[in-house]
Amino acid sequence: MTYPTKTFNLPVLEGLSEKQIQVHLALYEGYVKHTNLIVEKINALKASDADGNAYLIAELRRRFGFEFDGIRMHEYYFEQFEGGATASDINSALAAAVAQKYENQGLEAHIREVAGSRGIGWVVAYADPRGNTLHTVFVNDHELGQLAGLPVMLALDLWEHAFMVDYVPAEKKNYIDAFFANLNWSVVEKRFEDAMKMSAA
Amino acid sequence: MTYPTKTFNLPVLEGLSEKQIQVHLALYEGYVKHTNLIVEKINALKASDADGNAYLIAELRRRFGFEFDGIRMHEYYFEQFEGGATASDINSALAAAVAQKYENQGLEAHIREVAGSRGIGWVVAYADPRGNTLHTVFVNDHELGQLAGLPVMLALDLWEHAFMVDYVPAEKKNYIDAFFANLNWSVVEKRFEDAMKMSAA
Amino acid sequence: MTYPTKTFNLPVLEGLSEKQIQVHLALYEGYVKHTNLIVEKINALKASDADGNAYLIAELRRRFGFEFDGIRMHEYYFEQFEGGATASDINSALAAAVAQKYENQGLEAHIREVAGSRGIGWVVAYADPRGNTLHTVFVNDHELGQLAGLPVMLALDLWEHAFMVDYVPAEKKNYIDAFFANLNWSVVEKRFEDAMKMSAA
Amino acid sequence: MTYPTKTFNLPVLEGLSEKQIQVHLALYEGYVKHTNLIVEKINALKASDADGNAYLIAELRRRFGFEFDGIRMHEYYFEQFEGGATASDINSALAAAVAQKYENQGLEAHIREVAGSRGIGWVVAYADPRGNTLHTVFVNDHELGQLAGLPVMLALDLWEHAFMVDYVPAEKKNYIDAFFANLNWSVVEKRFEDAMKMSAA
Numbered sequence: 001m002t003y004p005t006k007t008f009n010l011p012v013l014e015g016l017s018e019k020q021i022q023v024h025l026a027l028y029e030g031y032v033k034h035t036n037l038i039v040e041k042i043n044a045l046k047a048s049d050a051d052g053n054a055y056l057i058a059e060l061r062r063r064f065g066f067e068f069d070g071i072r073m074h075e076y077y078f079e080q081f082e083g084g085a086t087a088s089d090i091n092s093a094l095a096a097a098v099a100q101k102y103e104n105q106g107l108e109a110h111i112r113e114v115a116g117s118r119g120i121g122w123v124v125a126y127a128d129p130r131g132n133t134l135h136t137v138f139v140n141d142h143e144l145g146q147l148a149g150l151p152v153m154l155a156l157d158l159w160e161h162a163f164m165v166d167y168v169p170a171e172k173k174n175y176i177d178a179f180f181a182n183l184n185w186s187v188v189e190k191r192f193e194d195a196m197k198m199s200a201a
Numbered sequence: 202m203t204y205p206t207k208t209f210n211l212p213v214l215e216g217l218s219e220k221q222i223q224v225h226l227a228l229y230e231g232y233v234k235h236t237n238l239i240v241e242k243i244n245a246l247k248a249s250d251a252d253g254n255a256y257l258i259a260e261l262r263r264r265f266g267f268e269f270d271g272i273r274m275h276e277y278y279f280e281q282f283e284g285g286a287t288a289s290d291i292n293s294a295l296a297a298a299v300a301q302k303y304e305n306q307g308l309e310a311h312i313r314e315v316a317g318s319r320g321i322g323w324v325v326a327y328a329d330p331r332g333n334t335l336h337t338v339f340v341n342d343h344e345l346g347q348l349a350g351l352p353v354m355l356a357l358d359l360w361e362h363a364f365m366v367d368y369v370p371a372e373k374k375n376y377i378d379a380f381f382a383n384l385n386w387s388v389v390e391k392r393f394e395d396a397m398k399m400s401a402a
Numbered sequence: 403m404t405y406p407t408k409t410f411n412l413p414v415l416e417g418l419s420e421k422q423i424q425v426h427l428a429l430y431e432g433y434v435k436h437t438n439l440i441v442e443k444i445n446a447l448k449a450s451d452a453d454g455n456a457y458l459i460a461e462l463r464r465r466f467g468f469e470f471d472g473i474r475m476h477e478y479y480f481e482q483f484e485g486g487a488t489a490s491d492i493n494s495a496l497a498a499a500v501a502q503k504y505e506n507q508g509l510e511a512h513i514r515e516v517a518g519s520r521g522i523g524w525v526v527a528y529a530d531p532r533g534n535t536l537h538t539v540f541v542n543d544h545e546l547g548q549l550a551g552l553p554v555m556l557a558l559d560l561w562e563h564a565f566m567v568d569y570v571p572a573e574k575k576n577y578i579d580a581f582f583a584n585l586n587w588s589v590v591e592k593r594f595e596d597a598m599k600m601s602a603a
Numbered sequence: 604m605t606y607p608t609k610t611f612n613l614p615v616l617e618g619l620s621e622k623q624i625q626v627h628l629a630l631y632e633g634y635v636k637h638t639n640l641i642v643e644k645i646n647a648l649k650a651s652d653a654d655g656n657a658y659l660i661a662e663l664r665r666r667f668g669f670e671f672d673g674i675r676m677h678e679y680y681f682e683q684f685e686g687g688a689t690a691s692d693i694n695s696a697l698a699a700a701v702a703q704k705y706e707n708q709g710l711e712a713h714i715r716e717v718a719g720s721r722g723i724g725w726v727v728a729y730a731d732p733r734g735n736t737l738h739t740v741f742v743n744d745h746e747l748g749q750l751a752g753l754p755v756m757l758a759l760d761l762w763e764h765a766f767m768v769d770y771v772p773a774e775k776k777n778y779i780d781a782f783f784a785n786l787n788w789s790v791v792e793k794r795f796e797d798a799m800k801m802s803a804a
Binding site: 467516548 | 604606657658661664665667668669671672675676679704716717719720721727729733734736738740741742743745746747748749750751752753754755797798800801
């Protein structure tokens with residue numbers, strides 16, 4: 001199988017320059033390219049000498065999580081801007097779950113708090129159909145610390161490449177402001193609803 | 202919220218002693234205990250001095266993935282033995298997806314191949330509703346390399362504690378034989394079907 | 403170059419069975435074998451098509467730290483038992499550095515404290531010639547969290563394979579007792595002295 | 604103990620702007636600050652309730668490698684520019700070791716090859732007194748994959764913050780050119796010689 005490079009229908013963004021987005025999309029394309037390269041190389045190594053190449057194949061497969069998560073996390077990221085910024089819906093299923101989990105703090109403030117974690121990676125909010133709740137964590141790189149089995153609802157990229165065309169690291173807060181200024185909350189709310197259908201199964 | 206310790210309704214297992222399972226379940230309970238400890242400590246630190254404790258809180262949260270995945274992966278693991286061993290269903294949706302992805306190799310043989318990866322961790326097979334397929338990877342520890350956003354379908358524990366009551370590391374293959382001798386494939390097939398409902402959303 | 407498999411001149415150990423040591427030494431030999439395999443595979447891939455194999459080569463090299471550290475950490479570990487248990491020397495340079503860093507707690511008690519960290523890995527005590535001190539940390543697996551550039555002085559293996567022939571995980575404390583009962587402190591003291599010579603350079 | 608913030612006596616650099624260096628040095632200072640914060644927090648937690656805070660203390664200690672390596676790797680990095688660019692000495696002990704290990708490729712070309720590894724981190728060249736050689740690897744983040752016990756000889760920072768003030772990720776090669784244009788090889792050669800004194804001990 002071949003992983004496709006998706007095209008995102010992005011509006012003009014506030015506080016994120018066109019060059020910043022171009023640089024970022026080029027990196028996204030690198031994850032697609034290298035995920036496909038892993039698949040291609042594993043197939044070739046298996047076809048030529050599966051036993052003799054077993055260690056090589058295993059190490060390529062160990063790296064699959066980095067590249068594959070590099071694709072998916074960027075898909076989650078860019079799709080959140082499609083359709084343009086919309087406010088969150090206080091009557092959504094997500095709003096109810098957030099009120100129960102984060103009480104007065106709210107989800108945006110909670111994500112801003114988690115974004116203060118040191119290092120590069122992502123703030124990820126997940127739907128948890130099994131626990132009937134949501135979780136927000138900091139994931140290092142793309143693949144270190146992902147919550148097992150949980151659909152991703154919101155992904156805030158905190159790699160330096162996500163903002164350093166427009167900001168220096170000391171201005172990370174401005175980048176996070178820009179992220180929320182452009183966020184289409186209805187995308188997030190729909191992901192939550194879709195994910196929670198699994199619990200009824 | 203408090204994470205519950207689940208009880209698994211396990212039959213007598215072939216090739217896995219009662220002592221092995223007791224030792225393993227005690228470790229599972231440690232993940233529940235420490236996940237709850239993280240939540241409790243974060244709440245207490247926020248209540249006493251949220252700003253002064255921000256670094257501490259962030260580092261506890263960074264570790265959440267390890268403990269939480271420690272819970273969930275073990276839930277996936279033990280639940281697979283509930284109901285007793287059943288053969289896989291060649292007419293299942295999973296069988297069709299496997300035939301497309303792994304062709305003649307089949308899922309069990311593919312998992313055995315991935316289980317040859319060095320290091321401790323898990324072989325994890327995921328349903329991928331977005332890609333309309335499945336993936337099988339090796340995850341280090343519990344949380345390093347999990348595929349982002351994908352429901353877990355099958356989890357083979359390859360930590361040394363999963364087998365060293367009964368086997369030495371050189372006999373890991375015998376443990377994997379025991380795993381498959383006890384696997385209730387219908388649990389795996391149902392997880393796949395439930396997960397794929399997300400794609401229709 | 404080929405990495406050699408070292409032979410350790412081990413006395414009869416207290417609280418660690420002959421079978422436990424045999425199982426552990428066999429795993430050590432696996433690290434030597436696979437470190438050499440990485441070198442061999444990289445050489446072959448470069449010779450056949452350096453550019454076309456660049457990704458493969460990079461992923462093998464990324465894994466080198468795991469296998470190489472697997473060799474070295476086990477060398478540090480087993481060498482500490484050679485010559486048999488000896489008490490620590492209160493007049494050693496190490497004793498002076500420990501008194502300054504850990505005060506009344508002492509190094510053994512400090513290591514026991516760090517050994518309470520969750521997860522598998524090592525307690526490692528390092529000499530720090532640049533800082534004129536020592537550090538004790540928990541390293542995950544073999545290679546995650548090693549202090550950069552610092553000579554290793556003491557290595558306590560806390561992988562489950564290090565003790566599960568003789569103990570279950572709940573008895574880890576007994577294994578640590580056995581470790582200290584067999585430790586030749588003069589090996590540790592000499593490593594510290596050798597390392598600190600770098601600072602005079 | 605308190606870790607000091609070092610001052611580096613940097614010349615005007617070719618291909619690295621003053622702003623780039625200022626941004627980078629500010630991040631270095633963050634590692635010093637947070638290493639000291641870990642020490643301070645651990646001490647306070649131990650003083651108030653060592654048993655009740657054991658998990659918190661362990662998680663702070665687990666993160667020590669990231670912050671401490673963040674200090675040391677940046678010290679190695681900036682010190683390499685002090686004194687200004689000098690050519691490598693073909694009669695040095697390092698040159699002899701390089702000829703044996705990397706043959707015709709040479710160290711600079713080898714480092715450039717390793718720098719092609721994907722992800723953020725460092726190319727690190729180590730002296731290996733025990734093996735009487737050198738090693739060059741890619742270390743993820745600051746602390747993932749460091750070779751155990753080996754003195755660092757050369758450190759090439761490949762975090763995005765090291766170059767994104769001046770370059771976009773697609774121009775990483777230009778940054779690496781700048782790194783080598785400014786490198787004082789005599790610093791690297793001296794580190795190698797100092798480290799190899801340990802082998803004679």
